[in-house]
Amino acid sequence: MVDRNNVCKACEGTGMLADDEEWQYRCTVCKGDGHFFPGDTPEPSSLINVDENNRLLD
Numbered sequence: 515m516v517d518r519n520n521v522c523k524a525c526e527g528t529g530m531l532a533d534d535e536e537w538q539y540r541c542t543v544c545k546g547d548g549h550f551f552p553g554d555t556p557e558p559s560s561l562i563n564v565d566e567n568n569r570l571l572d
């Protein structure tokens with residue numbers, strides 16, 4: 515079930531992006547699934563958040 519509001523704006527739902535030389539690569543925003551959800555983070559910062567929340571380091 516696809517919600518139009520959750521279509522990835524970076525790749526427009528295709529899951530693929532192309533650079534200036536037309537090389538295609540998987541969209542890093544939606545991880546290639548073409549959907550973007552509010553919980554998703556465009557930057558790989560989740561590991562840092564986990565450390566902060568769980569306080570693994572004393």
Ligand SMILES: [Zn+2]
Pocket residue numbers: 522523524525526527528529530541542543544545546548549
């Ligand atoms: Zn995307």
